[in-house]
Amino acid sequence: MRAPGILDLALFWFICPLAAPVRICAFNAQRFGETKMAKITIRNTIVQILTRCDICLLQEVQDARGRAIPALMKELNRVHGSEVFAHISSAALGRKSYQEKYVFVYRSDRAEVTDSYQYEDNHPEKPDVFAREPFIVRFHLPTTAVKDLVLVPQHTSPQDAVKEIDALYDVFQAVKERWKPKGIMLLGDFNADCDYVAKKRWPQIRLRVEPSLTWLIGDEVDTTVRANTNCAYDRIVIYGEKLAREIVLGSARAYDFPQSLGLSEAEALEVSDHYPVEVQLNSVQLGKNGQNHLLVPTTLILLLTASLGLGLLTQSFL
Template sequence: MGPAVGRGLLLLAALLLLLGGAAAFRVGAFNARRLGSSKAARDDVRGALGRIIARCDIMVLQEVVDAKGQVMPLLLDALDRATGPGTYQALSSPPLGRGSYRERYVYFYRPGRARLRDWFVYEDAHPQRPDVFAREPFVTRFDLPSPALPELVLVPLHAAPGAAEAEIDALHDVYERVRERWGQQDVLFLGDFNAGCGYVAGSRWDRIRLRRDPPFRWLLGDETDSTVRGSTRCPYDRVVVAGERSRGLVVPGSARAFNFTARLGLTEEQALAVSDHYPVEVELALDGAWGGPRRPPPALLLLGLGGALLGLP
């Protein structure tokens, strides 16, 4: 094989990769366990969080206890250093909660892969179920680079352990609010639902509308372990999808709890300094780019490996 032919084959391989469509789109949620500014300022914690967030196109952190809003800039700086300036942007909810204890939901997202369109804090005032949520969901709406799924709504929840059953059930009301407000049915519910290990009894699942009703598909089962400690095995953190389009784009087997202890080479003690939860994530198979799907080139372009390939933008 001559060098010109070899170069042509390499160029053809690169072209075929480009034509294969956009890479899978990964969304995650992570209970970062009382993440305040002093914890985020630790090099080891910030470095681990940066590597965890950078796995995802959108990652929403929960249990951010940050009254002065210092965590988000610290983590954005770490992400800028790791992935390049401006690779990620962030959006924080206001402090949410009852009494003096408040938490934020904080989204980190790649603006080249997801465009933030709108957001709202769910108004927890359903006439039959008022003030269900300890921390109301901070709902976001993103434009995605896909003709198959141009929009996606995310609903994160950090449920209070003693009210997990009621809060998970009330996510059905949030879904109806999303449909009324935006006319949108493609929704991902994700986060620390405290969905197991005594907080939701197995005999009670059939009373929970988010589990029982047809639009909702639970991507992580009751056997999932999303806890860091080796002494526990609990399916606290979940991902639930609604909407025919989004359900059809879920990459089989991609929903998982991400074991960052093993992947980052940490001891259990080091991992617990980051969180006692593992992040949960799922991938969606998006098949386009901003501005619409790519059109395949003419056959002549595939056959003419020389100047035609070298002239590609």
């Protein structure tokens, strides 16, 4: 059998155009506000983290005067060189004076917000379970096979983590009933480990035992920056067979930004005590008529390219 030649490679790339996967992240930026934006080194690190993601859920956003997020968006777009980054934000959420916002920062050329709503559980028919109810956002992802994806954020109150994670099951059911989407992703700092969720409690948590849900960030994953902690606080949970099929193999992980960006532990802790968690979705290339070309997982493309390249190398020695 002959080794593949240049025409084979050209034909392969014509049939299987490479599109970058869509990376979805969740990052507890630990009291993110004007103070952190004013510190250049911290701001630069946060920008480096966010520019890796096509959609990123920011948590613990404390921007009472509404200045930090606009400044962050301005810096993201300045670094990128065009007005590509956009955001959608919840109102400030919390029972007392301590309040936070959920903010989704996203690339407008890779994702489009089609709908959103604030989940509420503080009315007479339901108990007030969540300290910070999910701000649910529906995205259209034109470059993925999963066009319709709903993101459900949650930053639990640590002392009520078991109760709030369990109650996310009710949120999940409400989203299914409201929109009937093909894919749902629940993500954020669930405080889902160590002192806040004992192993013996998992069988009592409906979100964990529901067979249609897949927990992509496992109990063994350390999502904390401190060397003396090892806790899987931050999680990503998905629903939908199509969504599960389009997850890039091995892409669900905690992003060790101190190691990647060459930061000491002390420097990293000025940014956050959490690693971001992330996952990637396979992409398809859109043709001029807006139709999808042949879907080829990125990992498969790389393997086939390596194989073809090896064939060319072998042929050169024959």
